[in-house]
Each structure stands twice: as structure tokens, then as C-alpha cells.
Amino acid sequence: MKDETRNTIIFMVCAVILFVGYNFFVLEPAAKRREAAAAQAQRAAAAPAAVPGQVGAPMRPGMQQPVVQITRAQALAAAPRAPISTPALRGSLSLRGARIDDLFLTQYRETVKSDSPPVELLRPEGVQQAWFAEFGWVGANVPGLPGAATTWTLAQGDTLSPGRPLMLRYENGQGLIFTRKIEVDDAFMFTVTDAVTNATAQAITLAPYGAVQRYGLPTTRENQIVHEGAVGALGGDSPKLKLVKFKKWAKDGGGPEVSSKGGWVGITDKYWLAAMIPNQGETITGQFRDTKTTGTDVFDANFVGAPRAVPAGGQSVNVTHFFAGAKTVPVLKDYQAKLGIPRFDDAVDWGMFWFFTRPLFELLNVFFHWFGNFGFAILALTVAVRLVFFPLANKQYESMTKMKKVQPQMEELRKKYKDDPTKQQTELMELYKREKVNPVAGCLPMVFQIPVFYALYKVLTVTIEMRHAPFLGWIRDLSDRDPTTIWNLFGLIPFAPASAPLVGGLLDTSLHLGILPLLYGLTMWLSMSMSPPAPDPVQQRVFQFMPLIFTFIMAPFAVGLLIYWTWSNCLTILQQYVIMRRFKVDNPIDRIIRKVTGKPDPVT
Missing domain, CATH: 2.70.98.90 (Beta-galactosidase; Chain A, domain 5)
Known part of the structure; x- marks a missing residue:
């Protein structure tokens, strides 16, 4: 009963965090855009x-007519x-x-x-x-x-x-x-x-x-980070x-x-x-x-x-x-x-974390002068960040892989001592120690990337060098959201979602899903699939829904951020795949390859 209560609390906390983030970054900006447009129309009418x-x-400072x-x-x-x-x-x-x-x-x-x-x-x-x-x-x-x-x-x-x-x-x-x-x-x-x-x-x-x-307040929506x-x-x-x-x-x-x-x-x-x-x-x-x-x-x-x-x-x-x-x-x-x-x-x-934002911009600018494109500069910056954190991330992914490998033993211990939680926890700790497994290792690489994510978000948002900076194909402005949307099959259908009756505003804001947000969600799902599953069914369900929820949360963000995070996910997947192959641990990529090629699953 205590475990169920704890799991329910964890689920509610995660749900609240996701809801607040979605409201702050998606729903609230959309509402402010509508309010600004209405206020502008009202001022024009009056x-x-x-x-x-x-x-x-004014004749001089302070003397207005x-x-x-x-x-x-x-x-x-x-x-x-x-x-x-x-x-x-x-x-x-x-x-x-x-x-x-x-x-x-x-x-x-x-x-x-x-x-x-x-x-x-x-x-x-x-x-x-x-x-x-x-x-x-x-x-x-x-x-x-x-x-x-x-x-x-x-x-x-x-x-x-x-x-x-x-x-x-x-x-x-x-x-x-x-x-x-x-x-x-x-x-x-x-x-x-x-x-x-x-x-x-x-x-x-x-x-x-x-x-x-x-004269007058700006008619554009207020941005909390700028x-x-x-x-x-x-x-x-x-x-x-x-x-x-x-x-x-x-x-x-x-x-x-x-x-x-x-x-x-x-x-x-x-x-x-x-x-x-x-x-x-x-x-x-x-x-x-x-x-x-x-x-x-x-x-x-x-x-x-x-x-x-x-x-x-x-x-x-x-x-x-x-x-x-x-x-x-x-x-x-x-x-x-x-x-x-x-x-x-x-x-x-530059914000209150200027000591991190400034150097990141300077490094990004160096890569830009090398490649002549800020999109490729972001890719290079992602690789540089991954190289800095590689030793730590590699150690943590090894620990995660070992944990996935001992998953069957963990399940056996949970079944064996299901009526004795204290003994179960003791045996699990002994297993972790014996196999040199750190159960919280998977969180650390992501935690260390959060400051980089924030600093890059700041740089992409406030520096004019990113404004209207193109990348490839349909991406013509790295500081803006992905212009494509699933609702017109990414431009294949001559339909503007914003013009749809009743739900047009929703399709253009909260439900706007472009190619890059979907790629981000897919890579996040694959990366999480390669991690050990949570021990509790409630936590498992939360983690299963996270890629879907974060796809919607990230959709309104600047394309440059999505490029960084998606490319970072790809590098994580590659690193995890190499480590899992080295430790001979089954993984989703090998399963997909076997299914496509028709090869049988390995005998365990």
C-alpha cells in the first residue's frame, strides 16, 4: 500500500511538472498572442x-504634449x-x-x-x-x-x-x-x-x-526569457x-x-x-x-x-x-x-547565467566561421559538448547497460521477496554492489546537459546572429519554430491549419507538430527504450508517455534547439548501442534489424 501511494505521488508530481511546462511554453504564449492582437485592434479602433x-x-525631457x-x-x-x-x-x-x-x-x-x-x-x-x-x-x-x-x-x-x-x-x-x-x-x-x-x-x-x-507598449507578445x-x-x-x-x-x-x-x-x-x-x-x-x-x-x-x-x-x-x-x-x-x-x-x-551563455555563443560563432552555417555550427557544438562529457556519460551508460543485463535477476528477487520489502531492498543493493551497477546513473548525462540546453536556448533567442539564419531545406530560420506541420502532411496538402474553423488556433499553436519535433520525439523514445525499465509499473507508464508529451512541449521551441537535442539523442543512441553490443545486451535497434532481415532472436 505504501509503495502504491508513493508511486501515485511520483506520477502526480511528474504530471504536474509536465502540465506546468506545457502551459508556460505553449498555452500561455498563445494566449498572449491573442491578447496582443485584440489590444492592438482595440487601440486602432479608439x-x-x-x-x-x-x-x-515633447519640448524637452518630461514635457509631453x-x-x-x-x-x-x-x-x-x-x-x-x-x-x-x-x-x-x-x-x-x-x-x-x-x-x-x-x-x-x-x-x-x-x-x-x-x-x-x-x-x-x-x-x-x-x-x-x-x-x-x-x-x-x-x-x-x-x-x-x-x-x-x-x-x-x-x-x-x-x-x-x-x-x-x-x-x-x-x-x-x-x-x-x-x-x-x-x-x-x-x-x-x-x-x-x-x-x-x-x-x-x-x-x-x-x-x-x-x-x-x-510611445505605447509593444504589440508583440512578451517573452519571459528576453x-x-x-x-x-x-x-x-x-x-x-x-x-x-x-x-x-x-x-x-x-x-x-x-x-x-x-x-x-x-x-x-x-x-x-x-x-x-x-x-x-x-x-x-x-x-x-x-x-x-x-x-x-x-x-x-x-x-x-x-x-x-x-x-x-x-x-x-x-x-x-x-x-x-x-x-x-x-x-x-x-x-x-x-x-x-x-x-x-x-x-x-545574456541573462543571469551570462558566464555560461557568452562562452557558448563565442564557441558557436567560431563553428559558424568554420562551416558558414549556424545549423552545422549547432551540430558541431553538440559534438563538442558530448566530447566534454564523454568520459562521464560513457561510465554512466556502461552502468545502465549492466543494470539492463541484470534485469532478470532483479525480477527474480522482487518475486522471491515480494512479501518482505526490507529483505528485497537489501538483496537488490547487494546485487547492485556485486555487479557494480548505479541505479540512478541514467539521469546524470541528462542533468549535465540541462545548463547547455538553457544557454543554447538563450543564445538562439536573444542573439540576432541566429535571426533568419537558414539551415537545410525547409529550415530557413533557426530562431523560429519548425514551419512544417503534420496537419497538412508537411506542406504536401494546400491547407493552412490556422484557417480551420473552431480548431484553427489550436492546430497552429498547441498541436503544431513539424518534422523536427517528431524526429525529436522518435529519438527520445528510442534512447529511453535502450535504458533499463523502471521497476514500478506506474513509473513505467509515465516514462512511456514522456516522449509523446515532450514532443508537444518542444514543438514551439526554436528549430535550432530541436536540432541540438535531436542530434544529441542520436549521439546518445549510438553510444548506448556500442556499449550494449560490447556487453552483449539485447537492444531495440538489433531487434528492429532482426525483424527487417528475418533473422531469429538469439537464444537466451
């Missing part, structure tokens, strides 16, 4: 009527502009406010389709989901400072591109002359040089500022990484001002970043702030530099860098080294 040319704008929803085309036509054209960027900057607010990333596309448009990074204020950068000066009792409504004159240049800067100029009519030189490199970094000339008879005190602003929201490095002489997710940012309203020697502040998506980088030798005050404007969250990551006196007839100059682009690790590291930006490559969310 948006004010378009008002051409009317674009509200009402949000007016207009189209991108209307926003671009509302003010004079200067084009931006680089090998990596395309767009324009607005001469009204001298904002950088219109950018596309020409080297990245929205989807894997060849005709997919480039990724849109920044969009003008007034457009839904606006995201832009502005620069300027603040000062108490200094009239005529340029703001978001100020129209600057294009004094030099026509198109902003590498080696071809733009020079903007504004005179406030009260003795202050402002110039702004904007440069851009061939990647994602802008350099903004602001100068103010004091032609009045009195000294003034000004402080430079820079701000990245974004940080999206405020990001930066602030605090004292050694800035520390600051992270605030969008929902917490909206709930708490941001955070207090932080004094910092250099550092940086920005707003990040999964793959994209817009960040302000002040002079690293100066003390600044950085802050993440959220302002509610007509029901919309205005997320603001800004810094204000130290006040500086500009004497009569004098001039003050300030240089700010602005990053707007993809979080490519080598590019971030290069800027970090050249400009002395603290922890800039931490814009990639």
Missing part, C-alpha cells in the same frame, strides 16, 4: 481621427527633412526639432521572404508606436532654447551618409546661435556635435541632454547595468534620477536598440521615465549633462553619440572598445 500636419512633441495618431506618410510630410543613406540605414531626420525619427535597417527584413520589407526601427512622433531620438539644451531662465517645434536651417550638406555630415543652424533672435553637426558611420552610430554661441551681453548656464522616446524595455549602464564612477521591462516601467513610472560618470541609456527590443551615449568623461544624470499621455505610455530614456557656464561672447560644445540599429555582438563590442562605453555589449540580454 485612435483619434487623423489630423494632417498636427504632430505633438497630447498624442495625435496620423499615418507615417503624413508625419514625414509635416516637416522639412534631410535624407539618411548608409550601407546599413535608410530614412531621414526631421529639421523640425532636428530629431532622428525615421530609420529602416536595410540589412534586415521583417520575415524570411525575399520580398519582405526592411525592418522599421524609428518612426516619427504622432505615428502609432512612435520611436525617436532628440538632443538639445536645457537651462533655467534662458529664453529661446530650441525645442521639438523649432525648425532648423540646413546650413551644409544634403544627404547624411558616411563621410558626408549635415550642419544645422538655428538663431533664436535673442543673441543665441545654435549649430548641430550630425555624422554617421557605415554601421549604426551617429555622432551629434551641439554648439551654442552666446552673442548676448550676459553669461548663461546650460546643460546638454539627449533622450530616446517611445529583456525588452529600458536598458543602460548608470551609477557612480563604475556604471552598472540597468534593466526595466516595459510592463514594470509602465507600472512604476520609471525610476529615480541616477548620477553617473559616463554610461548610457536606451530602449531595446529583442533584437534592436536605440541608445544615447553621452561624453564618457563627464558626470551626467540619467533616468528612465514613463508619462501617461491620453492613455498612452510615453517611455523616455534620457540623460542631462552637468550645467556649464557660457560667458558673453563665448561658446560651449557638447558631443553625444546615438546608436540606432541591430544588437550584433561584434559591432557592440567594437563601439564599446573605441568609445569606452561601459557594458555596451550587455545590451544583448
Whole structure:
């Protein structure tokens, strides 16, 4: 009776763990996608009527005006502009406010389709989901400072591109002359040089500022493993990484001002970043702030530099860098080294186990440069991991094989002492000791692979190098799920499961089974079939269902993860097969071969 109770508890615990995992990784994300789509539709329905040319704008950090929803085309036509054209960027900057607010990333596309448009990074204020950068000066009792409504004159240049800067100029009519030189490199970094000339008879005190602003919560579903929201490095002489997710940012309203020697502040998506980088030798005050404007969250990551006196007839100059682009690790590291930006490559969310995730990415990147394909790099990484753990795994598989070999003796002892559990356990322990068998050996290889699995999951999820990385055949994006599905015979039938009435959403999410998830389930089943069966019938039933359950659990995961785990299962099967043949233990592969060839079973 006690054994039955114990077995029932074990079964329930396993079932709960599997249910929670399935709910967390499959059902909950699907529900969030539906909620995000409904919220987006509701916002679109409730948006004010378009008002051409009317674009509200914050005058300086913390001073927001009402949000007016207009189209991108209307926003671009509302003010004079200067084009931006680089090998990596395309767009324009607005001469009204001298904002950088219109950018596309020409080297990245929205989807894997060849005709997919480039990724849109920044969009003008007034457009839904606006995201832009502005620069300027603040000062108490200094009239005529340029703001978001100020129209600057294009004094030099026509198109902003590498080696071809733009020079903007504004005179406030009260003795202050402002110039702004904007440069851009061939990647994602802008350099903004602001100068103010004091032609009045009195000294003034000004402080430079820079701000990245974004309107509204992202419409994409929230991913628990990826940080999206405020990001930066602030605090004292050694800035520390600051992270605030969008929902917490909206709930708490941001955070207090932080004094910092250099550092940086920005707003990040999964793959994209817009960040302000002040002079690293100066003390600044950085802050993440959220302002509610007509029901919309205005997320603001800004810094204000130290006040500086500009004497009569004098001039003050300030240089700010602005990053707007993809979080490519080598590019971030290069800027970090050249400009002395603290922890800039931490814009990639390496997670709390960064000490494991970073090296794994570097190793994966090395394999990529060798093979030229991240899919083959994952296969090579799997082999490398297996080689590291080979001595331990080999010893454990030998123990498992020995345990399978003594299975008949174990059954005899259980029958012989079925009425004396204490004696039965003692005899089993003696058998294990005599045959040098470790009954828990089979768990260890899998346990040691869990950190690798998590780190690879993190790498595939957060690094843009994996985005839209192809492998072979139908696999065109290692960071996405398997695009095939059993419900249309893997593309042989012209049928979209998502369009099926009533059950379309279920077939496209929870029951989506592609080729790789099925291969993963098959290899998991074969590997478990080569292991000794659990002594208890209830446990046996649990283990029999595990490959099926985990097939559904793993189906929504990135293809790259399934390639790793399936290939790892194959290597495990090969290793187990060699060991079982060496110890002359019958195994499923030999049984399948005998059945196919018609050879008789060996005489035992």
C-alpha cells in the first residue's frame, strides 16, 4: 500500500511538472498572442481621427504634449527633412526639432521572404508606436532654447551618409546661435556635435541632454526569457547595468534620477536598440521615465549633462553619440572598445547565467566561421559538448547497460521477496554492489546537459546572429519554430491549419507538430527504450508517455534547439548501442534489424 501511494505521488508530481511546462511554453504564449492582437485592434479602433500636419512633441525631457495618431506618410510630410543613406540605414531626420525619427535597417527584413520589407526601427512622433531620438539644451531662465517645434536651417550638406555630415543652424533672435553637426558611420552610430554661441551681453548656464522616446507598449507578445524595455549602464564612477521591462516601467513610472560618470541609456527590443551615449568623461544624470499621455505610455530614456557656464561672447560644445540599429555582438563590442562605453555589449540580454551563455555563443560563432552555417555550427557544438562529457556519460551508460543485463535477476528477487520489502531492498543493493551497477546513473548525462540546453536556448533567442539564419531545406530560420506541420502532411496538402474553423488556433499553436519535433520525439523514445525499465509499473507508464508529451512541449521551441537535442539523442543512441553490443545486451535497434532481415532472436 505504501509503495502504491508513493508511486501515485511520483506520477502526480511528474504530471504536474509536465502540465506546468506545457502551459508556460505553449498555452500561455498563445494566449498572449491573442491578447496582443485584440489590444492592438482595440487601440486602432479608439485612435483619434487623423489630423494632417498636427504632430505633438515633447519640448524637452518630461514635457509631453497630447498624442495625435496620423499615418507615417503624413508625419514625414509635416516637416522639412534631410535624407539618411548608409550601407546599413535608410530614412531621414526631421529639421523640425532636428530629431532622428525615421530609420529602416536595410540589412534586415521583417520575415524570411525575399520580398519582405526592411525592418522599421524609428518612426516619427504622432505615428502609432512612435520611436525617436532628440538632443538639445536645457537651462533655467534662458529664453529661446530650441525645442521639438523649432525648425532648423540646413546650413551644409544634403544627404547624411558616411563621410558626408549635415550642419544645422538655428538663431533664436535673442543673441543665441545654435549649430548641430550630425555624422554617421557605415554601421549604426551617429555622432551629434551641439554648439551654442552666446552673442548676448550676459553669461548663461546650460546643460546638454539627449533622450530616446517611445510611445505605447509593444504589440508583440512578451517573452519571459528576453529583456525588452529600458536598458543602460548608470551609477557612480563604475556604471552598472540597468534593466526595466516595459510592463514594470509602465507600472512604476520609471525610476529615480541616477548620477553617473559616463554610461548610457536606451530602449531595446529583442533584437534592436536605440541608445544615447553621452561624453564618457563627464558626470551626467540619467533616468528612465514613463508619462501617461491620453492613455498612452510615453517611455523616455534620457540623460542631462552637468550645467556649464557660457560667458558673453563665448561658446560651449557638447558631443553625444546615438546608436540606432541591430544588437550584433561584434559591432557592440567594437563601439564599446573605441568609445569606452561601459557594458555596451550587455545590451544583448545574456541573462543571469551570462558566464555560461557568452562562452557558448563565442564557441558557436567560431563553428559558424568554420562551416558558414549556424545549423552545422549547432551540430558541431553538440559534438563538442558530448566530447566534454564523454568520459562521464560513457561510465554512466556502461552502468545502465549492466543494470539492463541484470534485469532478470532483479525480477527474480522482487518475486522471491515480494512479501518482505526490507529483505528485497537489501538483496537488490547487494546485487547492485556485486555487479557494480548505479541505479540512478541514467539521469546524470541528462542533468549535465540541462545548463547547455538553457544557454543554447538563450543564445538562439536573444542573439540576432541566429535571426533568419537558414539551415537545410525547409529550415530557413533557426530562431523560429519548425514551419512544417503534420496537419497538412508537411506542406504536401494546400491547407493552412490556422484557417480551420473552431480548431484553427489550436492546430497552429498547441498541436503544431513539424518534422523536427517528431524526429525529436522518435529519438527520445528510442534512447529511453535502450535504458533499463523502471521497476514500478506506474513509473513505467509515465516514462512511456514522456516522449509523446515532450514532443508537444518542444514543438514551439526554436528549430535550432530541436536540432541540438535531436542530434544529441542520436549521439546518445549510438553510444548506448556500442556499449550494449560490447556487453552483449539485447537492444531495440538489433531487434528492429532482426525483424527487417528475418533473422531469429538469439537464444537466451
